[in-house]
Amino acid sequence: MECKGYQFWTQADKQGYFYIKDVRPGNYSLYATVPGFIGDYKYEHDITIEPASEINLANITFEPPRSGPTLWEIGIPDRSAAEFNIPDPYPSLVNRLFTDNYANKFRQYGLWERYGDYYPDHDLIYTVGTDNYKDDWFYAHVTRSRNGTYEATTWQIVFQLEDVWTGDYTLQLALASATYAELQVRFNNQTDAPHFSTGLIGKDNAIARHGIHGLYWLFSVDVPSYRLQQGYNTIYLTQSRNWGPFAGVMYDYIRLEGPPPE
Template identity: 65%
Template sequence: MTLSAYVGLAPPGDKGSWQMESKGYQFWTQSDQKGNFSIKNIRPGNYNLYAYVPGIIGDYKYDNIITVQPGSNITLDVLVYEPPRNGPTLWEIGIPDRTAAEFYVPDPYPNLTNTLFDSSPKNKFRQYGLWERYADFYPNEDLSYTIGVNDYRKDWFYAQVTRKIGDGSYIATTWQVNFELKDRPITGDYTLQLALAAASFSELQVRFNDGEARIPHFTTRLIGRDNAIARHGIHGLYWFYSINVSSFWLRQGSNTIFLTQSRATDAFQGIMYDYIRLEGPPQISL
């Protein structure tokens, strides 16, 4: 059974994503469980067609421009989306639903609790000041998560934010993902599929087994202006990266991925993760 997809028409643009295209109207709908959809009452014009499916990483984009004319009725052929995948899943963190709602959201400070919102997971993230709780849980060392031991629902903080120190300034934070490879890495590229639910004036740097490497193995560079953390949101704009991981960066036995949010001038620079998955090379067998 096909999962229900969100399907939309957005004006062609140079932003690279329908999320940042604001030069015209967008028209969206939700497909049925078989993937059928219909979008009505569209303004005439040229459009790109996009789609995404909760539970599946990445975005679909139709190859051709769709021209809507007054009174027209356009029928498309079967549209097939092949989600990004280069090899078998070795491990994963989170749920690919474009939000950070499944991760650990702390209780608010008692003096800041807003009684308009209940404490259910649906509303818990709306409480004020939750980003400052990170320093309470990790006053000296940052989050360290071990695959097969930790539970992302309890042990993965909902936002990677800066840490405020004694003089009132802020410092960058580096999270660690620890995992085991029981065999020697197979020569070739592994893949780290990395989806972010939000980013605010931040830069995520990724290093493999060398947290002090001067040049990261991957960096997003400066991204994000959605400010979801400060606005008590659980997602902003979606960012997706498919990162090639050389087998030379990995080793048999214990491995660590270092995730550094390197921009740190205020409390609200940070990211929210949506989903992380490490894939083996295509030829690996599990």
């Protein structure tokens, strides 16, 4: 979110070594991300760069957020929604520069409106263990257009628990993008007050700009065990802001973790 100062970037090699050269003198913070893991690394100290200096940081270790064992997961933690169901464009809006490259399939105008075609009367329901996120998880959680207005939408994740353990579960909710959205989370009762809400977040406009990711968001939601039950459970994800077609989020990765081992 910080863009007022200078930024210098590099990519570590397979052994984790990296080198950043030609950095202007000043005080800096060091951040890192690791593909396949949620969260951000931040070095615990500021780094002061002086002219003609060289700094060796020795070993630095990233410990990604985790509270307990994985019970289920949706998606790939890569800060992108590319692995989800990206629909075909409307025939009248096809950009033929990208029709032969699946990696750029999202670069088509009007894809967000295909949600209403896929789900004209009800919202997405995803059953863990049965559905496949590549086919059954729409790439963007957007509003639905109906009679000239836009409706907020609620997606459901249905899953089973053989037992409910004592302690707090954790819902790791990583977003690849958000645009003037508010994501509310409820458990097993859609009419309850939200157990968690992001509040109003995001203005990266990745949905409107035919992108597949924008600014990354990670929310670790504590879930007391009394909110869950043995057997079938449902998580309700409501994108409650309905000001227009581009209000929405793109999910990166969702994971439910059990309570920490004793």
